Amino acid sequence: MGTTIGNILISYDVDKLHTQVKTTLENLGYMDKFKNSNDPKTYHLPNTTLWHQKKSSNQAINDLKIICANLNVKLEKAVAVKATEFVGV
Secondary structure (H helix, E strand, C coil): CCCCCCEEEEEECCCCCHHHHHHHHHCCCCCCCCCCCCCCEEEEECCCCCEEEECCCHHHHHHHHHHHHHCCCEEEEEEEEEECCCCCC
């Protein structure tokens, strides 16, 4: 479970250093916005929600755990899911 590589969406809550956690994930290729091919608009995800094109859910959670441990941040909760369609406002 959680081993399929593809588009994943991860959302999390941490107790501090929100910007540093997010920036570190972005340095690993996670993105906080998306754009559909038939729509010129760019959609921004909520503050602590990111997506990646080539990860599994397990890899995403593991990346987040490692980052939090390295920054001495408490990971309060997180979820990572395989994402096949993106719709936004």
